[in-house]
Amino acid sequence: MAKSSKAQRARDAVGSAGDNPYLRRLMEDEELRDSVRNALDAAKHAYARLSRNGNVIDTAIDDKKVHKDLKNAAENLREASNRLRGKQKKRHWGRIILVGLAGAALAIVLSEGLRKAVLDKLFGAEEEFEYTSTTTPAPTPAATDAPTPAATDT
Numbered sequence: 645m646a647k648s649s650k651a652q653r654a655r656d657a658v659g660s661a662g663d664n665p666y667l668r669r670l671m672e673d674e675e676l677r678d679s680v681r682n683a684l685d686a687a688k689h690a691y692a693r694l695s696r697n698g699n700v701i702d703t704a705i706d707d708k709k710v711h712k713d714l715k716n717a718a719e720n721l722r723e724a725s726n727r728l729r730g731k732q733k734k735r736h737w738g739r740i741i742l743v744g745l746a747g748a749a750l751a752i753v754l755s756e757g758l759r760k761a762v763l764d765k766l767f768g769a770e771e772e773f774e775y776t777s778t779t780t781p782a783p784t785p786a787a788t789d790a791p792t793p794a795a796t797d798t
Contacts, residue, residue, distance in 0.1 A: 666728055676727040683720035689713045 661667050670676060690713035694704060704710055752759050764770065 669728055669730070673727060676724055679720045679724035679727065683717045683724060686713045686717035686720065690717065 670680075690710050693707060693710050693713065752762055
């Protein structure tokens with residue numbers, strides 16, 4: 645009878661495992677599994693390097709590869725923990741792009757030199773234009789040596 649109760653408890657545990665949100669997330673999220681796997685691999689490398697050398701404390705302090713492996717393991721465990729709790733990395737690219745565009749627009753509006761440079765790049769350099777008329781100018785009246793009639797009356 646004891647064996648059947650153990651089997652029943654095992655069946656109940658397997659049945660309730662599907663209801664556990666953490667186990668469900670671990671089964672469904674491949675990035676979470678990769679983070680856990682990478683953390684374990686980095687920890688194994690650090691442990692192997694520490695146990696290979698004689699003095700563990702000296703190795704842990706001086707060995708840059710051990711530092712790198714431990715840092716990598718900690719980062720992967722942090723990422724796995726956040727993903728397991730449902731916190732995902734938020735990317736703020738939209739906000740960064742909006743601030744960049746607003747700054748560029750202000751710079752163009754406020755700087756005449758920058759504005760001219762942008763317009764020259766977009767529409768080509770502004771050509772200096774000198775207007776010459778294709779029509780001939782009207783002749784000016786020729787000055788005569790004879791006095792005008794108003795000047796002779798006096």
